[in-house]
Ligand SMILES: Nc1ncnc2c1ncn2[C@@H]1O[C@H](COP(=O)(O)OP(=O)(O)O)[C@@H](O)[C@H]1O
């Protein structure tokens with residue numbers, strides 16, 4: 087019994103007296119979960135706010151004036167007023183459907199020509215119709231539909247109440263929904279766009295993190311690196327050799343994870359919406375994804391190599407890499423749960439964030455070649471800087487042989 | 490010319506807090522090698538004799554281009570370690586127990602790997618490997634992972650691998666340290682063989698008998714400074730009783746006295 091206590095005390099002391107372990111074991115888990123969820127909450131809140139403040143673009147035909155007047159300046163409470171812009175719909179129905187699908191217009195309401203008259207003379211005239219165009223694949227269109235239709239339904243209800251003595255005329259008007267207002271491919275891709283970029287980047291990082299520190303800090307720690315340094319091999323060759331081999335291995339590891347996700351997707355998607363079809367993506371889409379993966383893996387391996395060359399031990403390297411891993415996690419989460427992919431050119435120069443953003447875009451078929459090239463070229467430049475630094479470090483005896 | 494000239498090298502290390510604790514000193518800097526010069530000639534074994542912490546490894550590392558002297562230079566043949574370090578590396582073998590081989594690989598794999606990094610021809614690689622592996626009795630273990638081999642065998646593999654490029658300069662740091670007598674003899678026999686081949690051999694040691702048995706010329710280094718430097722015979726003559734041991738301990742005592750003063 088005494089021995090057990092002695093051992094327990096020693097083992098606990100071992101951890102508690104080691105600052106690194108204290109941070110790793112006690113601080114990081116709580117902190118990281120707190121950060122992740124706070125961030126996720128904030129991002130989603132921001133997104134909701136952004137949608138609520140969005141100006142609804144409504145096109146109408148023959149809308150009753152009473153309805154129009156209600157919509158304009160509708161009080162939403164909390165000192166907020168419905169932000170809406172109402173235009174007359176002059177285009178043909180098919181054109182309107184296209185514009186709704188592409189996101190130019192949030193909502194189209196086409197009322198029958200004699201709509202109000204038909205409601206007024208409901209006993210003698212036929213039931214009038216309201217035709218609705220909206221894109222449930224787009225959050226802003228969805229929001230517009232809900233806001234505007236609640237007013238329309240209230241109008242319907244008030245008419246219904248005025249007919250209480252004629253219960254057989256329960257229906258006030260007929261609502262029809264227009265077709266071709268939703269891009270099915272984009273819809274199907276949206277779930278993936280949320281999930282995949284984040285997972286891909288996390289797997290890339292995790293793959294590189296599991297081999298990078300061992301290959302560089304580990305060799306320093308085990309004194310095998312100096313054996314390499316006394317050969318006439320150029321330091322820059324060593325740096326490139328390390329970075330390229332680590333990149334290939336990390337890439338293979340990430341691709342394995344990627345394939346795993348793809349294989350499990352049919353099951354996963356079945357649960358969600360029953361439309362789990364990956365054949366919406368063409369070969370060229372997969373090629374673009376692979377290209378982004380390669381660019382990103384170089385960058386991540388470059389970073390991890392520099393940190394590993396600086397660290398004296400594998401343990402120290404893993405510790406120093408942690409914060410960057412968390413930043414990557416956070417970037418992944420923010421981008422995935424954020425609004426639609428950002429198309430701005432400059433965004434794609436930001437390491438990791440640019441790549442995750444672009445990946446989200448590729449999954450919803452909303453990206454440009456320019457952005458793909460920007461991510462590729464900028465990653466190669468960042469990697470070149472890392473390799474240069476690595477070369478300098480390999481030449482620096484204080485870093486390579488510090489005691 | 491295959492002489493190796495060490496010219497007034499000095500190497501200072503900044504001491505970390507941890508090291509100050511170990512060395513029990515308040516000084517922020519440590520002069521590990523203090524203005525040391527010597528010459529090693531082809532066909533000779535030069536011995537650097539000194540107690541632990543005297544600066545032997547540091548001096549040899551400067552020669553092997555792993556670190557740069559703050560002052561002075563070393564000429565390995567015609568090449569300066571400061572200016573032509575990669576030429577120096579092409580021509581030198583450096584063995585120290587601070588350089589390790591990766592456990593995961595076999596002697597065959599590592600031998601070929603380092604041969605290629607030295608730019609040795611494939612046919613020469615195999616020829617030389619066979620000869621060296623046989624010479625050191627590695628051949629039977631050529632396909633066993635380094636991790637599974639004994640300390641002595643590991644040391645012999647390191648030795649063979651340090652020679653993949655058949656260099657003219659051999660720099661061995663405490664080459665028999667921690668080895669059993671048989672393995673130690675294999676190593677010292679080989680050093681003698683290298684001398685006969687006309688190579689320039691430098692070894693460091695804290696063991697007097699190694700110097701007496703092997704070295705043609707010797708430098709005694711104490712606390713970074715070269716206290717004596719001559720042929721073995723002439724150095725012995727400086728001793729009160731003609732014994733290397735007496736001289737060595739006199740130097741050590743002298744330097745301890747300085748420390749306490
Ligand atoms: N990288 C280093 N950083 C700081 N001090 C060092 C370093 N290398 C060696 N020293 C110090 O220099 C002195 C000489 O060390 P070393 O050359 O290893 O001696 P030897 O090989 O003769 O035993 C020692 O006091 C040692 O602690």
Ligand SMILES: [Mg+2]
Nearest residue numbers: 545546547662
């Ligand atoms: Mg030493």
